[in-house]
Amino acid sequence: MTLARDLARLWHARGFRRLTLVRLLSQTGDGMFQVGIATAFFFDPTEAATPGQIALGFAILLAPFTLVGPFVGPLIDRWQRQRILLIGNLVRTTLALTIGAVVLLDGPSWIEYGLALLTLSVNRFLLASMSAGLANVVPARELLAANAIMPTLGTIAAAAGAAVGGVVTLVVPTATDSSLALAALVGSALAFSSSAWATTLLSRRQLGPTEPLAALHLAAQLRALASELASGVRYLHRRVTPLQALSVMAAQRLLYGMMFVASILMSRHVLGDPAHPEQSIGEFATVLGFAAVGFGTAAVLTPWLAPRVGPHRWIVGALLLGAGGQALLAASSARWALLSAAVIVSIAVQGAKIAVDTIVQRDTADDFRGRAFTLYDVAYNVAFVSSAAVAALLLPPTGYSSAVMAGIGVAYLAVAALFSRAPRVPSPA
Template sequence: MEEPEGPYDYAKDPAYTHDRTEPVTPAPSGLSRTAQGIGRASRSTARAVARGSTAAYTGARKFTHSGGAGESGFSRLLELHAFNTAGDAAVAISLAGTLFFTVPTGEATGQVALFLVLTMLPFAVVAPLIGPFLDRFRRGRRWAIGATLAIRAFCCWVLAGAVVDESPAFYFAALGCLVASKAYGVTRASAVPRLLPTTFTLVKANSRISLTGTGAAAISAPLAVGAATIGAEWALRYAAVLFAVGTVLAILLPAKVDSSEGEEQVDLTPDAESRRKGLAITRAVVNGLRSNSGLRLLSGFLTIFMAFTLREPPASMGWTADPMILLGLVVGGAGAGNTIGTLIGSAASSKAPEKVVIGVLFLDVVVLATVGVFFTWWTAVILGLTVGICQSLGKLSLDAMIQRDVPERVRTSMFARSETLLQLGWVTGGLIGIGLFSLDASPQIGLLVIGALLIAWLVLVVTKARRPELGHATTPPARPAPSAQDDTLRDW
């Protein structure tokens, strides 16, 4: 038998091909199939999240940059405010978990009262000074706004460590956060007029700021809650990061925020010379401030008083489920009311904002008295919704009057000072709420007491609004009648 030349090809030999077997791929195990399914689901989820994030970013950018806001630099202020509100929401959730719900009611009452007093005292002392200070600090507004955010970033980081170590530094850092948050509202208000797009009114601008803040808080709150489930310190670290980003955005605001060209200082207790120069404010603005102070007083009262009341809801409310759910409904109602009021105010062009501010204060008083008599869980939700709507509409009406009646050269100063007064109104209402709760006042008694105070305040506002303009009845015809600016904050 002849030997084949070259290497023998067994693949062509029938004697061998029938014994050959192809390698068999083993069937995937159950664990492998599960892993593959998880991988496919993860990839699909990642793609969906990426598409959703892109759509959300695109929508948010379109909202903040529309109407010329991108060109004027107003969009940067909106982005800054979003980080500020998101950080405040995270701080509120963390402090609520560490100071409010985890300690007995008596101790929580004392701690919250201490914070309110410490927050109010600096403003009570510097309120007459902060307006003139900002007037002289015009060329550093960006740094002033950034400082309020940087201070909170630092305080939140200190708070995170103090929560773990139970350090006394906790109270000082918390105080720093609260005061810096109030100061931010004043400094940010002073910058808004400088960044207005040509097509924007102050009402529209502040409506957009409010909606931006509401949306940012709604997104940030669940993230902060998730971080707080790991530990309260993680929610505070999350807030510190948000404030740090906000600090950078504040410094990157357009340079015209610092410009003081054409601006002058508003005179709250003017003489005849100030009135002649147009540096005073009109009676309508004064009454708008009075009305909004009443609205803020009620908001501060309900925030504190209802928060403690709803820790252990009275049987008369008819609520048997988790108290946290009820508190969430009331707070959610107030937030929804604020958004509804903002939408109504930005859509409606009221020609009589001075009547709107009195009308919403009257509506608050009526609903408050009704809820005081018929106090149930659903009337409490309605009260929160009403207060949110009225506060939002009142503030937007005040903005409209400031734009209409206050000269542009003093408008920035007016915003800073009015915001200071409104902050004091909120803190005062919170202190009243703490006081009534500490006296073991029932919810009905507490609501009726604050209702009586607001009725007296409403009578004052209406009386001042109906008073004839100074000089009109006694000025001889040959002498020009004084303008509406003769009535100022001197009788505040």
């Protein structure tokens, strides 16, 4: 099996092993945290959980970070990335426990939203740092395999963490929303603190940057950050291939985000019973579990097929596969259709992401890599917020519309057609 061989080969690199451990623990906590806030925000039986409310939730959680996110990239190129991971996970531990206390005490929802915003913002900072640092712990020729393995294992770990919440609802069906959310949040805090410990196994300079930018006074640093971000955008534009890869990722995330919102609503109104949130959460956890199967399959297929056809053609193929998955959901709202689409679309999304990560890392110099992956995260957030807004306009309260699902499939085909004409070789910078 290609995945097993690639993992066995990469496992000899101590830095890769330790960074993988950091990511697995961190994203296991992500999955638990997402179940906690989903329970608190989206499956409350006293709330209608309409497409508009979910869109508002995504906007509150992601849009503010999108405004400050561009300044994160220069910081990733300025600060030691190992310290970012250590301090960031300790901050997330504190925030998760604080949200748990607010839920337990039935505090105001705006406080929960604000703290969740901070936690998710730090999470995107950490993921961008890990992606930027990966190229410093594996040889350049192994980047494709490393991008297939590490983020995919992290995504599976997140799905496993989310599945724990679903198991809790089955084992303790009489548990209240607040107790389910609290258990998930405490579990996430334990995982975040474990990830902070694992970060100490990496040396301070191991993840780069190789030449940290000099520290400046606050005013001068803000001016420098803006200048460095602008130079990063100009660099990606001149290189062409990284910017086009980021654009495809954003388009695919927008389409995937619409299906994600539909899955939340369908788990509540089609597969579950709005009066029994524990059943809805269990159904949504099942959808996430099937998505994890797709992510794992992408990790096996991508290192085997992508080198043979090239990352650009692989991305086009993944987009076509995504269109096929959406066609199933357009044909039926049955449970089998949603779960099948979850597997197929997840293969497409994760397979394309692996190739996009590789293109960005391969075609971007280390001095600009932090900025590149922060722009990646900003595009991700904008796409997800936009998907929620579009879903609020197009989806019915139940979350299912055959016409909308078919339209998403057509959009996949359009993006595939556009990217098939994109250049394969980066321009000199």
